[in-house]
Amino acid sequence: xxxxxxxxxxxxxxxxxxxxxxxxxxxxxxxxxxxxxxxxxxxxxxxxxxxxxxxxxxxxxxxxxxxxxxxxxxxxxxxxxxxxxxxxxxxxxxxxxxxxxxxxxxxxxxxxxxxxxxxxxxxxxxxxxxxxxxxxxxxxxxxxxxxxxxxxxxxxxxxxxxxxxxxxxxxxxxxxxxxxxxxxxxxxxxxxxxxxxxxxxxxxxxxxxxxxxxxxxxxxxxxxxxxxxxxxxxxxxxxxxxxxxxxxxxxxxxxxxxxxxxxxxxxxxxxxxxxxxxxxxxxxxxxxxx
Amino acid sequence: xxxxxxxxxxxxxxxxxxxxxxxxxxxxxxxxxxxxxxxxxxxxxxxxxxxxxxxxxxxxxxxxxxxxxxxxxxxxxxxxxxxxxxxxxxxxxxxxxxxxxxxxxx
Numbered sequence: 001x002x003x004x005x006x007x008x009x010x011x012x013x014x015x016x017x018x019x020x021x022x023x024x025x026x027x028x029x030x031x032x033x034x035x036x037x038x039x040x041x042x043x044x045x046x047x048x049x050x051x052x053x054x055x056x057x058x059x060x061x062x063x064x065x066x067x068x069x070x071x072x073x074x075x076x077x078x079x080x081x082x083x084x085x086x087x088x089x090x091x092x093x094x095x096x097x098x099x100x101x102x103x104x105x106x107x108x109x110x111x112x113x114x115x116x117x118x119x120x121x122x123x124x125x126x127x128x129x130x131x132x133x134x135x136x137x138x139x140x141x142x143x144x145x146x147x148x149x150x151x152x153x154x155x156x157x158x159x160x161x162x163x164x165x166x167x168x169x170x171x172x173x174x175x176x177x178x179x180x181x182x183x184x185x186x187x188x189x190x191x192x193x194x195x196x197x198x199x200x201x202x203x204x205x206x207x208x209x210x211x212x213x214x215x216x217x218x219x220x221x222x223x224x225x226x227x228x229x230x231x232x233x234x235x236x237x238x239x240x241x242x243x244x245x246x247x248x249x250x251x252x253x254x255x256x257x258x259x260x261x262x263x264x265x266x267x268x269x270x271x272x273x274x275x276x277x278x279x280x281x282x283x284x285x286x287x288x289x290x
Numbered sequence: 291x292x293x294x295x296x297x298x299x300x301x302x303x304x305x306x307x308x309x310x311x312x313x314x315x316x317x318x319x320x321x322x323x324x325x326x327x328x329x330x331x332x333x334x335x336x337x338x339x340x341x342x343x344x345x346x347x348x349x350x351x352x353x354x355x356x357x358x359x360x361x362x363x364x365x366x367x368x369x370x371x372x373x374x375x376x377x378x379x380x381x382x383x384x385x386x387x388x389x390x391x392x393x394x395x396x
Binding site (some may be wrong): 003007054055058059063066067130134135136137138140141200203204205206211213214219223224225239240241242243244 | 335344345346348349353354356357358359360361362363365367368369370372373374375384385387390
């Protein structure tokens, strides 16, 4: 049962960390629970569908359907997270200003949540389909027993949710005027890590060249299979033995989203007359719109 | 810096890899990889074909090779590996982590 719980926990962990960060990034936005909940729900329902169609997906595109599918999901999530960050750069200032006027809580924030909800849905879909396949495997095996599947699965799920809760409540301890700066950075690194993972899938399918099969090897320092390694793999895209193409996608994602954020921030800075030009941090705190 | 230089050199050398003619076949049977160790040539791109003869899904995974692929019950899937430097690369069934094997690159 413990083995089952550990495997389910590992799969749930990645999605749970993303949900925790997204919840912190959308703090104070009206009806965010409904949006994020809908994202999780759609992801769970989609997982069952993907698991049921796994053989069909795998056989598609001459046997590389699974890789293409995973890479497409990851790239879509990268786009959603990037869009959120760019939007927040432009409007985060107003939200923070409103929060400063109204006290510690942001009331009626107008941040559109479809992008974050989609990113959550995609993350849950990807990890969830593996959980479904794994649990189905236990149920279908001759020595499988239902109690193992139910209790092990629940224990793993609960562990993952606890980890997501831990990062969420940890982030909430950050003062609100800094919170969106921190979550913007976290979302940016999350997106870059996902792009690197997507590149690994396309490499596996032989659709991209490796550009150096192993850039560095830190597996003896911090294995990707260790718990810390897994958490860092999700949060910042840590890889113990990355291929060159992964680094290319990682850096390119940072540069593209980062430069769009920078451009948006400068555009917004022009619109806010009292804003000092030297302050170029993304969601400039303590600045009220005139 | 030396390592980066070496990586760039490998990258250039790897730009035009030779592809081994036929895929290397591994079977998953009763939670064992058969064979549990396969040898492939260095600096060559190789297709590894994995047949899951079990009645449960498996996930072929390797953190050192960055490979992860779910293989349904009774299904066969291929992953490309390499061109690789000489060494031993571990892989496992992520749905049953005690099931492991090695790719030996010479």
